[in-house]
Amino acid sequence: MDLGLFAEAVGTTGPVSIVGLGTRGGQVPGYKVITAPSGILDYNPAEMTLRCGAGTPMAEVFDALKAAGQMVALAPGGTVGGALATAASDIRRLGRGPAREALLQARIVTADGLIAKAGGPTVKNVSGFDLCRLLVGSHGALGFFGDVILRTRPAPAESRWFAGSSDPDVVRGRLYRPAAVLWDGRTTWVCLEGHPADVADQAALVGLPEVEAPPTLPPYTWSVAMPDLRRVIADAMAPAVAEFGVGAVHASVPQPARPVDPAVFELHRSLAATFDPTGRLNPGRFPLLLDTVTT
């Protein structure tokens, strides 16, 4: 689909909701539903960039990247637009980087039905405000992703998981930049990536047996200050898994409302008022405005 048609579909009035594959919350029920253009438009591994429609399934992107020995710092599943809109990072975020580092350029359709560009096509760019940062994790509230340019990276030659009862901080302290260090209060999982001989050497340093895969993660992801991870795991009523070095906990219940500074709340309210004055884009999904308490 052409970006102009996408913009026409978004239009200029009335509430609209965007949906990809429906894996990350799906549409806001009861409103006109839009889907973004899909398909890889341009992939040049030597530039380490991939341009695609926001509606492209992540699986399609991963297949193209795999064929060229590359990766992108986004979680699998759903669409590219959905992964970006919800800032969905890979479980190996510690080594591969957060989702917000993956977006170089976005063309969005605004609440006014206009096509606007944020960021730039090159791997390095400081031309103007970095609106891409604002868009990743914005749940479509500032504009709907039409097409995007993603930063890709060479994939590691080898990626292996290990697990055992060692302390996660001790494990991390012995390793050089592991791709993941997970802990559920009893077991530590480690992902080591890179040259096979280095992976073997690093694994020997911590002496943990190899496992097939990381643990199955509970459905909700909490954002938790790194120094508080142990306390949150200790207090969890059901099995929960912490990402050390990242500051996230995967839990079986949603994260309780977090306190928000009134001045930060006001910035969000003002952004909503200026970018989408009638609140027509994904109504009710504007980050922070609904499900928080001000202090």
Next chain:
Amino acid sequence: MSATLVDDLRRALTPDRVRTDATELTLYGRDASNMTGRAVVVCFPLTTLEVQSCVLAARHHGVPFVARGSGTGLAGGAVPPDGALIIVLTKMNRVLSVDVPNRMAWVEPGVLNLDLSKQMAAHGLHFAPDPSSQQSCSIGGNVANNSGGPHCLAEGVTNGHILGLEMVLPSGDIITLGGPDAEPIGLDLRGVVVGSEGMLGVVTRVLVRLTPNPPAVKTMLLAFASTRAGAETVSAIIAAGVLPAALEMMDAPITRAVEAFAHAGFPTDAEAVLIVEVDGLPNAVADAVERVSEIGEAHGATSIRIAADTNERALIWKGRKSAFGAIAQIKPNYYLHDTVVPRAKLVQVLEEVYAIADRHNLLVMNVFHAGDGNLHPLLVFDKREPGVMEHVHQAGDEIVAASVAAGGVLSGEHGIGLEKREYMSMMFSPVDLDLQARLRDVFDPDHMSNSDKVLPSGSRCADIDSLAPGMWI
């Protein structure tokens, strides 16, 4: 008006840290660009609350303000608007706390980039962004400009290394954005404050992410008989799936200038020199050295040297980072550009840069972050020569235009500042610029904070609502 402003500031700070003498105003009226502005008062706060007092005093008296650090910026980002209050943050230079297991530290904005890495060395950690000015540039300046440096090829620019920040908004409110958790609540405002060139407020504390020092490092020098061969080697290295820590290129004129200055053993008979640094675990490093050597040989490298030890490595980097000092031996003035092009277009754009310089009868030297496609054409001249400045500016315009036409961007790491403000519409449509202007208006509705930077005049389009949906303008 300024007398009462000064009185208010002297009460809020201490009299000796509020200066109005001509020497200070001149000194802080400029940065490392060739532009100047005229401020009315310069303040040296020591705390966040003192910064807040400065902002509130400026608001009360209707005076614009600009925060600054060491003033090493090259795009005029710290040049004060006329009549402004300058908030100098260099005295806020403490590392406040270090969390070694979680590899992060809260620091004040005046901490110098290299000082931070030196202080973290005992923990085996460093701050990854390493601009050439790292001995004198401050973390606050790095945050304002989203600074880069040679090692940002693998590690990314400053934004990826800032977990959180405390700032004073133009309203005077003190807020904290981001933090030591994966996805702090709300939109990533932290991420958009980084690189906003002081236009969204004054950053007073920074939570930096620290990077472990690599267990193995190898630095290589590859010489080539043509810039084309050098540039094609760069693309081939990336295409082969090798991502060096740094991948820098120097052309013949700058190599000779640097060698005469630094005596680092650069091959002065080469037309192009690549500095390739690979780091990480030993096997990966050995493998990368081998592959880079093979690729270099396949592209006709005339010599390949691997630094034998830390001293030799340090000497190579000293040479690279003193490049801009070295050219002072050739001509008294230089004008440095900073565009990014797709790596595949490096050769084409470099050839255009040489042709542009030729047309304007200027000497051009190139030393740049080739791995990122980040060009730094350096126009070298003597401004006392009649008419030369006109050619320097015209050549600069043409270089930026050639880069954008090749699918590139206006700036890779120096920022827009005053220098490239009017170029913004080369890259962004009125709709794009309107979004940026709206963002600024949310943070700074009265345009008090370094307000004359980045956005070209007329960025906010009042009549944009009347355009048809999907229309390209």
